[in-house]
Amino acid sequence: MSYLVDSHCHLESLSLEGKAAKSIDEIIERARRCGVSHFLSVACTSKEFEKNLSIAQKYNNIFLACGIHPLNLEEEPDWSDEELKKNLLSSDKVIAVGETGLDYHYAPETKNLQISSFVRHIGVALEVKKPIVIHAREAKNDTLSILKSENARDAGGVIHCFTDSVDMARVCLDLGFYISFTGIATFKPSDNVREVVKYVPLDRMMVETDCPYLAPVPVRGIENEPAFVRYTLKYLADFKGVSEKELARITSENFENLYKLKLSDYETPPKGCEISSYKIENIIDRSFS
DSSP: OOOOEEEEEOGGGOOOOSTTOSSHHHHHHHHHHTTOOEEEEEESSHHHHHHHHHHHTTOTTEEEEEOOOGGGTTTSTTOOHHHHHHHHTSOTTEEEEEEEEEETTTOGGGHHHHHHHHHHHHHHHHHHTOOEEEEEESOHHHHHHHHHHTTGGGTOEEEOSOOSOHHHHHHHHHTTOEEEEOGGGGSTTOHHHHHHHHHSOGGGEEEOOOTTSOOOTTSTTSOOOGGGHHHHHHHHHHHHTSOHHHHHHHHHHHHHHHHTOOGGGSOOOOTTOOGGGOOGGGTOOTTOO
């Protein structure tokens, strides 16, 4: 059986409006029919974690990450390490810390607060022995400096939605981190991301939607959802010169290796829904809005 993981999504943030979906059940079923078997739903605040946890309790194949996003720090300026640890240890479904990191593109004015929060998240990750999901935008030097100084290598993790340079990717890989790509890789202006895709070896690569954001070509302009990771997978597979099925297998094994689990221990896709068996166009009506 070939698995395909949406290694970073925000299920609690889906609008559940319009023709795209009527419920989380429909979203998960549509993804499964496209061969997407497992999901990591990432919380950016404590409230989001509570919503994610309630969703995940219904499904054996949804995993969780918990943290305070650098762009959400002003919503929870007084978050505590103890509360974060409590959430991280509240369920065996919680397999990662984050997302955390630095974003100087949208919030340079909170730089010091972001740095402090990032350092604390790494400390918590080391304490609870869970990998870190890292957001990094226009903060290359500080991100790399903190990863090194705080011994983040010992926790391990992934730089999600990677949009930086090959130089940054090289250092992150040297530190033992994985690199995850979104639909941005399919965007026409994203030559820099494609250079990184070319550089990153298959055994250090993951694929994600970051839904409800960043819907890939050819479904840009609508709300992203886990099924659409198939479009990104196909693009990356073609770019790297491998089959979709092979890249799905490799990225799923990478997910297993990072998070120290076996996907076969959890719910698998219905019979006949392997990557090689379905074309996403047979499932998704591109006319919906």
